[in-house]
Every structure is written in C-alpha cells, then in structure tokens.
Amino acid sequence: RSYHDPLSGISDKRNLEQTANGMQPLFDVRHIQEHNRQLLEQLRIRDDEIERLTDERDSVKQSLAQAHSQ
Structure with a gap:
C-alpha cells in the first residue's frame, strides 16, 4: 500500500497561518x-x-473448521 502525502506539493516557503504581528x-x-x-x-x-x-x-x-469436519 502506498499513501500520498497531500502536503508534498506545497512550497516550504508558504505559511499556513500567520500571527497577528507578522512573526514566524x-x-x-x-x-x-x-x-x-x-x-x-x-x-x-x-x-x-x-x-x-x-x-x-x-x-x-x-484449522478449526478442518478439526470439526474430521
């Protein structure tokens, strides 16, 4: 099985959330x-x-089914 990382295409420089004062x-x-x-x-x-x-x-x-059928 393989899983796709839904965030893999997002640039590392893009921020998802900014603080009110513009800090990191x-x-x-x-x-x-x-x-x-x-x-x-x-x-x-x-x-x-x-x-x-x-x-x-x-x-x-x-195995149980075979044991019961014997």
Missing part, C-alpha cells in the same frame, strides 16, 4: 509535512499489522 507562524509547512509523513508511516504499520492478524485469524478459523 506557529506551524510551518515543513513541520506539518514531517508530522504528516510520521502519521502516514504509522498508518502503514497499522495496516500491515491488521493484515497479519487477519491472515492469522483466517488460518485459525480454517
């Missing part, structure tokens, strides 16, 4: 992009674990 924004795009990449990696790990557990569950169900 609280969150710049690079920070948000890095956080987004970390979240996407966590989703990939979670999806892999779900797939592994689903396969394990299906294998156990199949």
